[in-house]
Amino acid sequence: EPEVTQTPSHQVTQMGQEVILRCVPISNHLYFYWYRQILGQKVEFLVSFYNNEISEKSEIFDDQFSVERPDGSNFTLKIRSTKLEDSAMYFCASRGTAGGEQFFGPGTRLTVL
Amino acid sequence: QQQVKQSPQSLIVQKGGISIINCAYENTAFDYFPWYQQFPGKGPALLIAIRPDVSEKKEGRFTISFNKSAKQFSLHIMDSQPGDSATYFCAARSSGNTPLVFGKGTRLSVIA
Numbered sequence: 001e002p003e004v005t006q007t008p009s010h011q012v013t014q015m016g017q018e019v020i021l022r023c024v025p026i027s028n029h030l031y032f033y034w035y036r037q038i039l040g041q042k043v044e045f046l047v048s049f050y051n052n053e054i055s056e057k058s059e060i061f062d063d064q065f066s067v068e069r070p071d072g073s074n075f076t077l078k079i080r081s082t083k084l085e086d087s088a089m090y091f092c093a094s095r096g097t098a099g100g101e102q103f104f105g106p107g108t109r110l111t112v113l
Numbered sequence: 114q115q116q117v118k119q120s121p122q123s124l125i126v127q128k129g130g131i132s133i134i135n136c137a138y139e140n141t142a143f144d145y146f147p148w149y150q151q152f153p154g155k156g157p158a159l160l161i162a163i164r165p166d167v168s169e170k171k172e173g174r175f176t177i178s179f180n181k182s183a184k185q186f187s188l189h190i191m192d193s194q195p196g197d198s199a200t201y202f203c204a205a206r207s208s209g210n211t212p213l214v215f216g217k218g219t220r221l222s223v224i225a
Contacts, residue, residue: 004156031210043149043157043202045212055210091156098210099145104156 002026004105006092012111013082021077021108023092031095032075033102034067036060036088043091049075082112115140117205119216126223132190134219136203139184143205147213148177148188151200160201161188193223 005024013019025032034046047057049067066078075094079086089107118137126132136146144165149157163170163177163186170177176189190197203216 033212035213042217043204043213043215045214048210048212050210056212058212095210099208101147101159101162102213104149104158106156107154 004092004094004103006105006108008108009106010109010111012113015084015112016081019079019082019110021090021110023075023077023105024073025075025092025094026096026103027073029094029096031098032069033093033095034077035091035093037091037107038088046077082110084112086110087112115214117203117214117216119203119219121219122217123220124222126193126221128193128195128223128225130193132193132197132221132223133187134201134203134221135185135187136216137185138205140205140207141184142207144208146177146179146186146203146205149202149204151202151218157202195223195225197221198223
């Protein structure tokens with residue numbers, strides 16, 4: 001069964017450093033998303049991406065964040081200068097059609113020290 | 114307007130019992146209401162979903178009840194098992210390429 005994969009599973013970084021979280025969405029899916037979940041809290045939307053551009057972003061997704069689909073398979077989230085409050089689980093999701101189901105990856109746990 | 118309110122925050126149910134989790138929303142543009150199950154260290158996995166043209170959907174031991182006029186929907190887990198112990202999130206979104214709005218989650222513990 002096709003699945004969304006994410007790497008790394010756990011990333012530890014120092015405050016102020018740049019991190020890149022990687023995702024491989026399900027092949028032939030067209031819509032891509034990043035969500036985050038601070039420990040013990042709800043899942044929050046960050047950004048959606050379609051047709052090689054951002055379609056929607058939340059207020060959390062400020063100038064420190066960027067997304068890219070550098071090739072036909074990877075979808076990345078970059079945090080340019082990490083802050084302590086960026087520590088969270090980051091989930092990538094993909095969807096085949098606009099009204100279809102979103103499939104989530106297993107997440108990357110980001111720890112900012 | 115964009116919030117989905119979920120209750121209870123935590124739930125303890127005896128094995129074989131019925132687990133009931135409730136959600137309410139305000140945005141009448143929402144037209145898709147999924148429930149996700151999340152185990153520790155894992156991503157949310159779709160459990161069951163409903164659209165507002167039906168009042169109930171059942172898949173195995175899991176049932177969604179939907180009340181459009183009250184803007185509420187609930188998840189019922191029949192014959193709850195210890196393996197059902199997880200965090201459950203309700204969510205909602207409107208049509209098209211719109212993101213999911215999640216409730217705060219319910220931590221379910223099924224005890225033998």
